[in-house]
Amino acid sequence: MTDSGAGTSETPELTGPQFDRNPSPAYAYLREHSPVHRLPLPGGAYYWLITRYEDALPALTDSRLAKSPAKGNAAWRQSGMGLPLDHRPSLGSHMINADGEKHSRLRKLVAGAFAPRRMERLRRRAQAVTDDLLDQIEPRAQADLVRDLAFPLPICMISDLLGIPESEREPLQRWVAVLDSSDQDSSVADLLDVTDEIDNFLTGVVDYKRRSPGEDLISDLLRQQRAGLLTNDELTSMAFLLLVGGHETTVALIGNATLALLMHPEQADGARVDPNMVSQVVEESLRIDSPTQNATWRFPLEPVTIGGQLIQPGDPILVSLLAANRDPAHFADPDTFNLMRSARHIAFGAGPHVCIGAALARLEGQVAVGTVFRRFSELALAVPTEQLRWWPSPIMRGLYSLPVVF
Ligand code: HEM
Structure with a gap:
């Protein structure tokens, strides 16, 4: 443990292989001793980490906590924190960074695409993609279910939804891998290169859709843009947010939920025959191994007291979803x-x-996990659990790889 510099309580290790393997003891310590805990950021800045459910839920719904990075204090802004690429208008002008009317306007533009009535068609597509991916690995009798299933399925689903032509998708996997927490080796320079490439790529896709519109989300957003409902930067930023927000998180969910069921073989037989049970597996995995460990940054617009701690306007706050869960x-x-x-x-x-x-x-998780267990009845981990590596990320919780035999 190290001194937090905030007063009497200490900071447990919130990074490193031991934390990545089992973050529970560190969060248990914080919930008990310092539920709203001050932690350092580069350059002398600091942030507050909320770990109790009773504080986390109200913080997520509190309109006094803004999401716009412009509301963060100067030290936070100088520390270079925030979602990667927040500062590039063509990628950072999206709804996670917006408040109030701007946020509602942006969210409403795509809400229809994620409405429940659209989900059945997407479920059929997810099933077809999963079947195809599993066809490819079946003859090998062994696989890495992160590389071979969890990674490609979400990128395919979100590319379909956006309308990215299949012939153009090849570099996407590499780019999202650099942006993902799973890539330990990517440097800031790699990130900036990839940012340029994605920016150019999305601009190209939008131009293409302008010339040849289809039944997809980017074409739909272009129609809304012509009606004056969003700017060009907001359009490319929306596509970027959906691409990145919909990928890494779902990769983690599929890997984590599959591992959870492998670790509880007594429940696997039920999951093979009962779709409700598969959906419970997905929900319990979301709780116990929440893919998004922390929600994104929030900044008080006025002094607020959370869990007995006074927090000043502009102080950055993270809500730990994993600790609360x-x-x-x-x-x-x-x-x-x-x-x-x-x-x-x-x-x-x-x-x-x-x-x-x-x-x-949820539907991607249910289709992927349900199909894997139905199809491969003798599925087993190919390595001892201690050898599984988790992403070294304080933000996300997911597996590097999930080697199995069947
Ligand atoms: C297991 C998978 C996923 C998890 C755990 C997850 C988690 C989250 C969380 C915690 C937030 C709220 C962030 C905050 O309040 O700071 C969020 C927001 C968001 N997520 Fe997801 N997500 C997942 C999958 C997806 C997918 C598949 C998409 C789209 C294709 C998506 C798009 C978004 C968007 C656009 C927002 C911003 C909403 C807003 O600001 O109004 N996410 N997600």
Whole structure:
């Protein structure tokens, strides 16, 4: 542990292989001793981490906490934090960075594409893509289910939705891999290169759709743009947010939920025959291994008191969804994988910014996990669990790889 510089409480290790393997003890310590904890950022800045469910849920819905990076204090802005690429208008002018009317306007433009009635068609597509990916690995009798299924399925689904032509998708996998937490080796220079490439790529796709519109989200947004409902930067930023927000998170969910079921073989037989059980597996995995460990930055517009801690305007705040989802005050025996729970998790956030792609993520998780277990009855981990590596990310929780035999 290290001194937080905030007063009496210490900071447990929130990075490193031990934390990545099992973050629970560190979050349990914080929930008990310092539920709104001050932590350092580069350049002398600091932020507040909220870990109790009873503080997390109200913080996510509190309109006094802004999402616009412009509301962050000067030290935070200088620390270079924020979603990658926030500062580039053509990629950062999206709804996660917006408040109030601007946020509602941007969200409404794409809400229809994620409405429940659209999901059945997407479920059929997810099934076809999953079947195809599993056809390719079946003859090998072994696979890395992150590389071979969890990674390609979401990128294919979101590219379909956006209308990115199949012939143009090849570089996307490489780019999102550099942006993802899973890529340990990418440097800031790599990130900037990829940013330029994605920016050019999305501009090219938008130009192409302007010339040959189709039945897809980018064409739909172009129609809305002609009606004056969004700017060019907001259009490319929307495509970027959906591409990145819909990928890494869902890769993590599919890997984490598959691992959870492999670790609980007594429940796998039920999941093979009962779709409701598969959906419970996905929900419990979202709770216990929340793919988005922390929600995105929030900044008080006025002095606020959270969990007894006074926080000044502009101070950056992170809500730990993973810590809240393992809070024993809300979930009995929180470190146990239990399909019978009724308490609701907040893995998709809450309030105005609650995940717009939650239904899509759920269906991808259900299709992928259900199909893998139905198709490969003798599925087993190919390595001891201690050898599994988790992404070294304080923001995301997902597996590098999931080697299996069947
Ligand atoms: C398991 C998968 C996913 C998880 C765990 C997840 C998690 C989250 C969370 C926690 C938030 C709220 C962030 C905050 O309040 O700071 C969020 C927002 C968002 N998510 Fe997801 N997400 C997932 C999948 C997706 C997918 C598949 C898409 C789209 C294709 C998507 C698009 C978005 C967007 C656009 C927002 C911003 C909503 C707003 O600001 O109003 N997400 N997501």
